[in-house]
Amino acid sequence: MPCKEAPLTPAPVRRRLRLLPVPVVCLCLLALSRVAVPAFAAAPADQPNITFVQTGTNSSNLPIYTGTWSPADAGAGVVNTVSSGVTYGWVDVVSATDVGNAGTLSLNFPGYTADDRDRMTFTVNGGAGTLTNTGALNLNPSGSYNGSVYVYGNLVNDTGGTVTVASGTAGGQARFGTAGASHVNRGTITATGSSGVGGILLSGGGTSFTQSVAGSSLSVTKMILDNTSIYSGSGGAANVFSVPAGSLAGYYVFRHTQVALGAGATVPSATTFKFEGEDSAKNTFTGDVPANLTLLVQTYATSDGAFLGTPAGLANQGVIRLRGTDGYLPNGAVSRLIVAGGDGTLTNNGTLDAETIPGTTHPGEARVVGNVVNNGTVILAVRDDTGATSYTHLEGDLTNEATGTVNVVVSGTAVGDSHVRFTDGAAGTYINRGLFNLQAGTLDLMGGTLQNQGAGRLIGNGTVTGNVTSAATTAPGASAGILTVTGNFTQTADGTLEIEIGGPVAGTGFDRLVVSGTASLDGDVWVEALNDYKPLYLQTFDVVTATSVVLSDGTLDLVGPLGGRFSYEVVDGTTLRLISLIPEPASLGLLMLAGALALPRRRGRKPGSQLSQEGHLRFR
Numbered sequence: 374m375p376c377k378e379a380p381l382t383p384a385p386v387r388r389r390l391r392l393l394p395v396p397v398v399c400l401c402l403l404a405l406s407r408v409a410v411p412a413f414a415a416a417p418a419d420q421p422n423i424t425f426v427q428t429g430t431n432s433s434n435l436p437i438y439t440g441t442w443s444p445a446d447a448g449a450g451v452v453n454t455v456s457s458g459v460t461y462g463w464v465d466v467v468s469a470t471d472v473g474n475a476g477t478l479s480l481n482f483p484g485y486t487a488d489d490r491d492r493m494t495f496t497v498n499g500g501a502g503t504l505t506n507t508g509a510l511n512l513n514p515s516g517s518y519n520g521s522v523y524v525y526g527n528l529v530n531d532t533g534g535t536v537t538v539a540s541g542t543a544g545g546q547a548r549f550g551t552a553g554a555s556h557v558n559r560g561t562i563t564a565t566g567s568s569g570v571g572g573i574l575l576s577g578g579g580t581s582f583t584q585s586v587a588g589s590s591l592s593v594t595k596m597i598l599d600n601t602s603i604y605s606g607s608g609g610a611a612n613v614f615s616v617p618a619g620s621l622a623g624y625y626v627f628r629h630t631q632v633a634l635g636a637g638a639t640v641p642s643a644t645t646f647k648f649e650g651e652d653s654a655k656n657t658f659t660g661d662v663p664a665n666l667t668l669l670v671q672t673y674a675t676s677d678g679a680f681l682g683t684p685a686g687l688a689n690q691g692v693i694r695l696r697g698t699d700g701y702l703p704n705g706a707v708s709r710l711i712v713a714g715g716d717g718t719l720t721n722n723g724t725l726d727a728e729t730i731p732g733t734t735h736p737g738e739a740r741v742v743g744n745v746v747n748n749g750t751v752i753l754a755v756r757d758d759t760g761a762t763s764y765t766h767l768e769g770d771l772t773n774e775a776t777g778t779v780n781v782v783v784s785g786t787a788v789g790d791s792h793v794r795f796t797d798g799a800a801g802t803y804i805n806r807g808l809f810n811l812q813a814g815t816l817d818l819m820g821g822t823l824q825n826q827g828a829g830r831l832i833g834n835g836t837v838t839g840n841v842t843s844a845a846t847t848a849p850g851a852s853a854g855i856l857t858v859t860g861n862f863t864q865t866a867d868g869t870l871e872i873e874i875g876g877p878v879a880g881t882g883f884d885r886l887v888v889s890g891t892a893s894l895d896g897d898v899w900v901e902a903l904n905d906y907k908p909l910y911l912q913t914f915d916v917v918t919a920t921s922v923v924l925s926d927g928t929l930d931l932v933g934p935l936g937g938r939f940s941y942e943v944v945d946g947t948t949l950r951l952i953s954l955i956p957e958p959a960s961l962g963l964l965m966l967a968g969a970l971a972l973p974r975r976r977g978r979k980p981g982s983q984l985s986q987e988g989h990l991r992f993r
Contacts, residue, residue: 466495471502479511480522497526500551506534506560512547513539521546521574527554532586534560538573538593552577553610559586564593564623572596578629579610587637589619597626611655627656634660640691645669648681657682662723667692670708680709686717689749693719694726695739712743715768721747721777728754729765729791737763744769747777747807753793755783755814763791770802771795775828777807781835783814792817792838805845811835811856818860825868832856840890843868846899849884853903861890862919866926868896872916872951874935875903879915882906888919892949895925898941899933900951910956917949 466480480495497504504510504526512522528549530536536558538547547564549556556575564572572595575582580598584591598612614627617635622642629650640663647669648656658681662668668691670681687693695708710727712719719725725747727739745751745767753765773779781793791814795801798819805825811833818839825831829845834854841847842863848871849856864870876882883903886892894917908914922943931939931951938955 466493468495468497468502470498472497472504474504474506474510475508477509477511478506479513480524493521494523494525497524500525500554501527503527503529505529505531506536507531508534510534510536511539512536521548523548523550525549525551527551528556530558530560530562532559532589536560536562538562538564546572546574548574548576549580550574550576551580553579554581556580556582558582558584558591558619559589561589562591562593564596572623574599575612579612581613581615583613584616584619584621584638587618591616591619591621591623593623593625595624595626597628598630599628611657629655631655631657632659634658634663634666636660639663640665643667647671649679651680654682656680657684658687659684662687662689662691662693664690664723667694669694669696670710671696672708680707680711682711683713683717685713686719687712688720689723689725692724692726693721694724694728695741696726696728707738707740709738709740709742712741712769715742718744718746721745721751722749724750724752726752726754727765727767728752728756729763738766739764740766740768742766742768745771747771747773747779749777751777751779753779753781753816755791755793765793766796767794768796770797771804772802773805773807773809773829775806779805779807779809780812781810781814781816781833782812783835784812795819795821795839797821805829805831808832810851811837812851845869846871847886848873849886850880853881853883855880855885855887857887857889859889861893862886862888863893864896866895869899869932870894870897870917871899871901871933872914873901873903874908874914874951875906877912877914883914884916886917888917890919891921891923892917892919893923893925894929894949897930897932898936898949898951900931900935900939901933902935908953910953912953914951914953915944915948916951919947922947922949 480493495504504524506529510530512524524547526549528536554575554577562573572593574597576597576599582598598614612627612630613633614625614630615633615635616638617633618637620639620641622640622644624645624647626647626649630648632646632648638660643665645667646658648658649671650656656679658668668681668689670679670693672679693710695710708727708729710719719741725741725745727741729737729739751771751773753767755763755765771779783792793814794817795803796819798821801818801821803818803821803823805823806827806829809823809825809829809831811831813833813835815836815838818837820839822840822842823831823837825841825843825845825847827845829843830848831841831843831846832848832851833856834850836857836859838859840860840863841858842865844865844867846869847856847862847864850873853873853875870886872884874883879885898916924943929941929949931937931941938953939951940954941949941951944950
């Protein structure tokens, strides 16, 4: 039905604007262009609305003065902005006072161009006022373009209030854009739509968001707390995101934001906190990491890095991940986690994943600064494209407990001396009581010593640069493989060297330990078949090579399924060689014909044998 023109008459002055809970008041943008001259028309009494027609060439304001603005009749109160233009434009809705909504307030903006200036704004008291919501606040930057709805001022979503953001296919945002604004949620906030830029953006330095009431909830496709000083790391106050209570879900991006998660906060489903920015004093996390939460420290675009600091120690039940942007660390950037200034302890019961992913021309680094006690999984990796020398660093002590797993891997087309480093060197303590897997590449202890203790297992095909002392199990390879120690290797009386034999070639057929320095061996050598392999009679396998091989008490015990079928000898003081003694049945018949052979004597309690210095077989 056509609308009749009527002038807009300001309401009487009052301290705040409130929208009555009974009528539903919507601000709906149907189309947008550069227009200026508004005209208003009243709808029929049974369906009151205001139509805001733009006919000029610039943006326009719809002022709401002090007092109460409400439709004259029951029903849905609607404000429509109508235009047939195709160029960008915007509409500003302005309130001179604070606003209270106990009913339904909707700001709907489809966005008709791809220009970021295509938008609707709602300014509360010059941006310094407060929009208090106890009803339903709907912010809908919907449509096929990226138009956004801006709210300038403080938002208080009080108990019982709901804020709903529904973005369109191009990911329009609901933006709260006043620097220093304070936003509070005691009700329910939900943001759905595109996972690109869609969702909620809180921009400007010094912005705070607090959720402190049990039963409140925040669930978003994406929420960003921005800061204009993200690149330089200086200037502008840090943002604050504090959640002592209530539930969280979704994907959050923090740029120079101090995040605090209280004991009353719950994370019922998979949620990510992504930290961007180069100032670890402004990017902080306080609290523990629950099971469904991922802390992602990731470089931003072409920035020099992403830093995250924790004021105290940190307990992780979820995932902490240090990564590059879009699969690479650009321009020599560093992702860094600093625990209590580097002196604190990260107790990991979940996953700690520190990975350097260099770019095409520059190196990258991932650094964990602090001590790590691991009961879960630690991944220390350099995964290279075609970039220059890159490193992943642990700057502190490491204790891998019995239930823990540490995976060290350098993979891809690594250029230069890319490797994982324990940078405290001789001053550091590196203890393994769980599974320590050198999958590939080099772990540089920087002059330190890796201690393999208790139920610990040191396995893999990689290289340790430094010394290794083992009172537990050392198992070269994954199946058959070669483990290299660039330094000295010491196995105590409580240690076991585990060897699998499945063929005649070291690395592919049987295990080998390669030591650049001295291999001091005591304890046991466990021997077992791989893939039911049956060695030939007197077939030899050089399982340890070193500059010097020393048997600490003069003997070793060969144990395991094949321990009694082998003897051993030290060749030229540099090689520990295993010798197969039990022939196959065909060879056994020939052996029985050789009655002139002198049979060796059995001694000792354990299987296995040793060639004496005179060349005789001596069984133990």
